[in-house]
Amino acid sequence: GVGDATFRVVLLGDPGVGKSSLVGIFRREQDRETQEQQQQVMYECTLTVDGEDTSLLLMDTSESEVRKLTGSSDSPMRIGHAYIIVYSVTDRSSFESASELRIQLRRTRQAENIPIILVGNKTDLVRSREVSVEEGRACAVVFDCKFIETSAVLQHNVRELFEGMVRQIRLRRDGA
Ligand code: GDP
Numbered sequence: 489g490v491g492d493a494t495f496r497v498v499l500l501g502d503p504g505v506g507k508s509s510l511v512g513i514f515r516r517e518q519d520r521e522t523q524e525q526q527q528q529v530m531y532e533c534t535l536t537v538d539g540e541d542t543s544l545l546l547m548d549t550s551e552s553e554v555r556k557l558t559g560s561s562d563s564p565m566r567i568g569h570a571y572i573i574v575y576s577v578t579d580r581s582s583f584e585s586a587s588e589l590r591i592q593l594r595r596t597r598q599a600e601n602i603p604i605i606l607v608g609n610k611t612d613l614v615r616s617r618e619v620s621v622e623e624g625r626a627c628a629v630v631f632d633c634k635f636i637e638t639s640a641v642l643q644h645n646v647r648e649l650f651e652g653m654v655r656q657i658r659l660r661r662d663g664a
């Protein structure tokens with residue numbers, strides 16, 4: 489059934505915001521590398537959330553690959569079932585890029601109601617923060633997506649992020 493399907497979750501965001509670090513936390517814990525081509529690295533993991541297992545195929549991306557594949561049917565913008573858009577709370581330009589990615593995603597996948605979570609990473613770097621939590625939250629409201637702040641280094645809120653993604657996917661699946 490649909491519950492047994494594997495969902496492709498694509499991570500997008502500026503270079504250096506922490507995409508690979510966020511995915512890497514799962515990689516070390518439990519995952520298995522399933523595919524490596526054109527710098528697209530996928531990790532399969534199964535999360536137990538609310539007593540039910542869901543398999544995710546986490547797809548880490550790099551800037552060059554996203555640019556190279558733009559417009560093609562293999563574009564990360566086209567192949568995801570769900571998206572995690574990451575910025576760094578210490579880098580305002582990465583926050584602006586996150587908005588652009590959201591707009592691009594909406595344009596590419598117009599009619600689809602795709603789960604998207606906006607992630608402000610690097611909350612541990614308190615003194616270099618450039619984007620407040622209120623700004624992040626407000627941006628998520630404007631762009632109609634979920635929002636969470638994380639620290640990949642402290643592994644703070646990372647499990648919550650991926651559990652939240654599983655719940656978003658299930659909401660769509662269950663038609664709620
Ligand atoms: P990517 O280019 O988006 O994949 O970013 P990376 O995961 O490669 O991380 C870029 C740099 O930021 C690396 O040096 C990471 O160690 C660092 N980094 C990633 N996440 C965090 C975080 O939450 N806090 C801090 N302090 N550094 C982080």
Ligand code: MG
Nearest residue numbers: 507508549550
């Ligand atoms: Mg990376």
